[in-house]
Amino acid sequence: MQQASQDYRPSADEPYMNPQQxxxxxxxxxxxxxxxxxxxxxxxxxxxxxxxxxPDPNDRASHxxxxxxxxxxxxxxxxxxxxxxxxxRRIDRGEYGYCEETGEPIGIARLExxxxxxxxxxxxxxxxxxxxxxGD
Numbered sequence: 650m651q652q653a654s655q656d657y658r659p660s661a662d663e664p665y666m667n668p669q670q671x672x673x674x675x676x677x678x679x680x681x682x683x684x685x686x687x688x689x690x691x692x693x694x695x696x697x698x699x700x701x702x703x704p705d706p707n708d709r710a711s712h713x714x715x716x717x718x719x720x721x722x723x724x725x726x727x728x729x730x731x732x733x734x735x736x737x738r739r740i741d742r743g744e745y746g747y748c749e750e751t752g753e754p755i756g757i758a759r760l761e762x763x764x765x766x767x768x769x770x771x772x773x774x775x776x777x778x779x780x781x782x783x784g785d
Contacts, residue, residue, distance in 0.1 A: 666746040732765040
């Protein structure tokens with residue numbers, strides 16, 4: 650695969666999902682994945698190093714609330730890592746950047762903002778409208 654330079658930014662003026670764009674998004678996804686893994690490892694180290702023997706019940710409750718929040722965040726990271734892995738597999742299969750429902754391009758701007766996106770803006774909005782209607 651062609652290497653994307655470090656200062657490369659995809660543009661609408663070039664062929665959509667060309668090798669350089671795919672490499673750019675692969676790097677972006679891999680860097681994000683590594684960042685999430687590192688933050689998760691830091692959270693685990695922090696939780697392991699904490700003293701859970703707080704004599705004051707209020708301090709202990711506060712401590713436990715913070716730990717619960719950290720674990721919730723870690724779980725969110727785990728789910729995000731799964732979505733990142735799925736996006737990397739779509740790159741490998743040549744499906745990255747295209748809406749799962751319509752097959753239309755998702756668009757560079759949307760992928761820059763949310764590199765794990767699987768739906769175009771239009772398809773995502775339709776999903777949200779449907780969910781809103783079902784929720785009412």
